[in-house]
Structure formats: structure tokens, C-alpha cells
Amino acid sequence: MKKGIIVVNAYSDNADYLYQADRLREEFALRGVCVEVVKNYCGIAGIQKNGKIALQEKGDFAVFLDKDKYIMRLLEKAGVRLFNSARAIEVCDDKMLTHIALSQAGISMPAVVPAPLCYTPEAEIGKAYCDNVIAALGLPVVVKHSYGSLGKEVFLADDAEALCAYAQQLRFTPHFYQQFIAESRGRDLRVVVVGGKAIAAMTRTAEKGEFRSNAARGGRCETFPLDAELCSLAEKIAATLGLDYCGMDFLFGKEGLLLCEVNSNAYFKALERTTGVNVAAAYAEYILRTV
Numbered sequence: 001m002k003k004g005i006i007v008v009n010a011y012s013d014n015a016d017y018l019y020q021a022d023r024l025r026e027e028f029a030l031r032g033v034c035v036e037v038v039k040n041y042c043g044i045a046g047i048q049k050n051g052k053i054a055l056q057e058k059g060d061f062a063v064f065l066d067k068d069k070y071i072m073r074l075l076e077k078a079g080v081r082l083f084n085s086a087r088a089i090e091v092c093d094d095k096m097l098t099h100i101a102l103s104q105a106g107i108s109m110p111a112v113v114p115a116p117l118c119y120t121p122e123a124e125i126g127k128a129y130c131d132n133v134i135a136a137l138g139l140p141v142v143v144k145h146s147y148g149s150l151g152k153e154v155f156l157a158d159d160a161e162a163l164c165a166y167a168q169q170l171r172f173t174p175h176f177y178q179q180f181i182a183e184s185r186g187r188d189l190r191v192v193v194v195g196g197k198a199i200a201a202m203t204r205t206a207e208k209g210e211f212r213s214n215a216a217r218g219g220r221c222e223t224f225p226l227d228a229e230l231c232s233l234a235e236k237i238a239a240t241l242g243l244d245y246c247g248m249d250f251l252f253g254k255e256g257l258l259l260c261e262v263n264s265n266a267y268f269k270a271l272e273r274t275t276g277v278n279v280a281a282a283y284a285e286y287i288l289r290t291v
């Protein structure tokens with residue numbers, strides 16, 4: 001009998017986050033597989049003096065619901081099959097790296113420019129810096145932390161002054177600038193792909209005055225039909241990034257969908273409730289077929 005664990009972040013007690021682990025454990029149990037939920041406390045994985053990797057919990061597989069690059073790499077190096085792989089999680093965790101990974105792959109995404117890393121405390125962001133961003137992307141422009149989620153680290157700069165203030169404030173934080181897709185203001189499309197197949201989609205519509213449509217910020221969710229074209233686009237993106245499971249956000253552009261970002265650990269509570277699709281069952285079944 002295969003043995004697995006579900007790894008969750010030790011510090012996150014958000015109910016929508018822990019729902020994933022509970023639902024997956026439930027669906028594994030229905031299939032006769034007992035899977036323990038493990039918090040990524042210090043000490044769950046390490047390297048001994050002789051170079052051997054020591055793991056507290058040994059399983060054949062780990063559903064990795066965190067983004068902790070050290071633990072995921074240690075687990076993989078010790079021979080545990082990770083869902084998703086460490087590489088795929090890292091590329092999705094950093095939104096700018098996702099753009100780079102998908103560039104030249106025929107996927108439409110809003111134009112982006114990365115912010116340069118800054119190591120100098122007294123650095124002042126100048127006008128030329130902001131003029132370059134505006135020349136490349138126009139106004140208003142989206143300012144995003146490279147690592148961010150739930151709409152918390154996504155901002156809109158309406159003019160050069162606001163942009164310069166964000167650039168100055170974020171100079172030590174990895175971030176980038178993204179073309180604002182005005183036609184999609186306050187609305188996006190979430191598609192979930194499991195084991196190479198798109199299984200459910202929903203639109204999310206923000207409350208009045210809000211441009212971020214995340215369900216966590218009060219975005220209203222409505223089921224959306226998955227046609228062959230949307231399935232093949234979403235499945236191509238998941239395959240290019242090597243993801244077993246993901247939820248991707250599309251924006252509604254003038255000429256069609258534009259990929260906004262890909263979440264390797266997408267919350268699925270709102271999607272299950274909105275679409276009636278059993279995401280946890282699909283993921284558990286796929287994992288048990290794969291290991």
C-alpha cells in the first residue's frame with residue numbers, strides 16, 4: 001500500500017488554506033489510503049553530518065501545499081514524489097519567473113518588465129526609471145510583488161508619481177510591472193487543471209471600485225463553461241510548467257484571453273462550491289494513478 005503525506009505551512013491557520021488538506025485527506029481515505037497532514041516545522045527534513053537526508057515522515061509521495069523550497073528539495077532528493085514538483089512550485093511562486101518560463105511558448109500574457117534588485121539602502125528611484133516603465137507598459141500600470149497571493153500584493157499605479165512611490169517603497173522586494181488589461185478590470189477567469197486535464201472554470205467579479213477579483217477579496221464566483229479551446233490553452237500552460245495541479249487566472253483582453261498568473265497551490269474551496277466539481281477527488285485519483 002502506498003503511503004503519503006500532505007505538507008502544509010506551519011504558520012498558516014487560514015481555514016480556506018487548511019480546507020485543501022482536509023478535503024484531500026478525506027478523498028484519499030475514501031480510496032483506502034491513509035495520508036497524514038504534516039506541518040513544515042523546523043526539523044521535518046535536514047541533512048546529517050554524513051550528508052544523508054533525514055526525514056521525519058517517510059512516504060512514497062507528498063502533496064506539497066506549501067512553497068518552502070528547502071523542504072521540497074530535500075524531500076525530492078530523498079526520493080519522495082512531490083505533487084507538484086519543487087521546480088514547478090518555484091516557477092509559479094515567482095510570478096516573473098512564470099512569465100519567463102512561458103515566454104516564446106505562444107501564450108498571450110500582459111506585457112511585463114522586471115524591477116531591478118536593489119542592495120543600496122540610500123538608493124533613490126529616479127524619474128528615468130519610471131519613464132521607462134511607462135514607455136513600455138503605459139498607464140495605469142500594475143505593480144506586483146513577484147511572490148504574492150490572494151490579491152494582497154497587487155497594486156495599480158494611475159500616474160508616474162504613484163508608480164515612483166511604489167518603486168521606491170518596493171526597491172528591496174522582488175517585484176515587476178505588468179500592463180493593465182483595462183477591459184478585464186475587476187473580472188478574471190480561474191481554470192483548474194489536474195493531471196493534464198482542465199476540469200473546472202469560474203469567473204470572479206470584484207466588488208465595485210476594486211480591480212482585483214480574488215475570491216479572498218470578495219470576488220463573486222460564477223461557473224464558466226470549459227470549451228475545447230479553453231481546455232487546450234489551459235492544458236498547454238500546465239504542461240509547459242510541468243504542473244500536476246494548478247489554478248490559473250486569465251484576463252479578458254480585447255483579442256481574447258491573456259494569462260495573468262498560475263497558482264501551483266490554488267485554493268479550491270470556492271471553485272468546488274461554485275462549480276460542483278470535486279477537485280480533491282480528481283487530484284487524489286490522479287496522484288494514486290501516478291505513484
Ligand SMILES: Nc1ncnc2c1ncn2[C@@H]1O[C@H](COP(=O)(O)OP(=O)(O)O)[C@@H](O)[C@H]1O
Nearest residue numbers: 148149150151152154179180181188212213261
Ligand atoms: N494586468 C492586470 N490587468 C488587470 N487586472 C489585473 C492584472 N493583474 C492582476 N489583475 C487583477 O488582480 C487580481 C490579482 O492578481 P494576481 O496576479 O492573480 O495576484 P494574486 O496571486 O494575488 O491572486 C487578478 O485576479 C485580477 O483580477
Ligand SMILES: [Mg+2]
Nearest residue numbers: 150151249261
Ligand atoms: Mg491570482
